[in-house]
Amino acid sequence: MANMQDFLVTRSTKASQIAIVMWVLIIVALISMPLAVNRGDMRFIIEIAYYLTLAQMWNLLAGYAGLVSVGQQAFVGLGGYLMISGAVYFGIHPLVAIPIAGILIGVISIPTAYVVFRLRGAYFAIGTWVVAEVFRLSFAQIQSLGGGSGMSLPASIVKGMADGRQAREMLIYYTAIFILLGSMTLVYTLLRSKYGLALTAIRDSEPASDSLGINIFKTKMIIYVVAAVVTGIVGGLIFLQKLRISPDAAFSLPDWTVAVIFIVVIGGIGTIEGPIIGTIIYFMLRELLADYGAIYMIVLGIFAVVTMLWAPKGVWGVISKRFNLQLFPVHRRLISDTEAKK
């Protein structure tokens, strides 16, 4: 009989140790990328970076906290509008306006949470959607922000960001990479912290975790606010790159939430690796089917439905089960002492 002391709790696996080397290589590649590729490719990488960040945040909400939101476009739009208003009306440098927008969104998301948390499960989903619509329709009424037709970031502000176009694009590129890596690190540390454990416990059984002293409301609230802040920051970045904002573009359900949900579901919900795989598949399909318009969305839709029905853990779920792989060591595993000593 093994005693309690004979077991070790571990999170790292052989694969995850090898993966560290891979992550370092990818990060180095991302940082040196601007030396090698042209402007179009850089824009493409920026887009991948912000979609992956949005996907990680939605996955944190839906996959870990059980908060299936269909209204994250609310925070993307708010981030964009707050960044532009900060730059235009308060003369703040856009890159400084982005984190300020993030903080303000964190503040706004708290009363929002108190409203939408009154709805549970699927009703929560539609409630978040209504809130996003309220933001979209309200911003369309604000004439100083261009009303329904929106506004552009004035050329003087854009030019004042950095010396020349190339420097500006580099600045946006590195901001995007910084936000991506920062958010991935945030998710990773969050899941390894006691909140990660609490989230797993809540996911497995709300009453049981409640009885063990986990504050369910507080835990979900923290995740909701964190996701809102990061999503808002990404929104600021998106519209800094686009240089133009309108209520329909800023609070677009198809662009900022539908695409992200497809990415996470197809890739594998409830894992850090899933959104990465999903983003790769999403952009590959998009490049392949870009000329077909509606057909592309139909294919994605069918892909998502089939995944949900026959492989609910997504593509990564299938891979990780088949090869017993884990690239981000966040799961705690129990191994016996003798096994560990080998």
Add this chain to the structure above:
Amino acid sequence: MEWIHLLIQGVLLGGLYTLFATGLSLMFGIMRLVNIAHGDFIILAAYVGLVVIDVLGIDPFLALLVVVPLMGGGGYILQRVLLNRTLGSDILPPLLVTFGLSIIIQNVLLEVFSGDSQRVNLDNGLDIASIQISEYISIGVLPLIILILSILVIVVLQFVFYKTELGRAFRATSDDQDIARLMGISNKHIFGLAMAVAMAVVAVAGVLLSMRTNFDPSVGPSRLLYGFEAVIIGGLGSLWGTLAGGLILGVAQAVGAHIDPGWQILMGHIVFLVILVIRPRGLFPRSID
């Protein structure tokens, strides 16, 4: 006088919203399914109606006799083949599968019918006819017919629910699936039938919508939101509550539109959120969930 006019317009608008909400309310009430594609099914029904009217050359109201069984039958098959697989303790599969369906329906409609705005015209001028009550108040004949039909749908459903064997099976399954099965009820079949009934209501809603307003493949999601708001305002599990919710939402939107056209939808959403904060379980709740 102006306020009475607004109230009447709102109530008439609310008739259509009640129909949007009823199907949603049925699906949630019986199988705890929140159908994200609900609005898109309404628009799908509108297009099916459009084709039926065009091909058969019949009166739009007669088209209901074709569209209702068609959508109802489709609903049964959809539930048995696809949606029954998603039901369980996890809320994610039904949510995401219907979400996927929503995107698929929108884009299939876009491929087949293009994004052009459509509308069913009534030959007999019914769509513009109105009853003049006083100098300020007139009631559109078509909106009045829609309101009466929506109340009729609620009355029929109430009868089915509380006076027939099928309704008893619906209520039993809704109360406790496992016990219902022990009593010899086939859940899968009952869910199929419930979806068929819900889709029949969706068909009525879609065909009536096509007579009253313009529509295109992208307008489904907002119909889902109106229906959802009406259900929550009224309270889950109560059909009369759903009617009240639909009417309240209609009046809220009419008042909003009166302030500023841009405020119509916004006012509906705000009234919904305010009621959600004050009465989280709606105004006339029946079931606890």
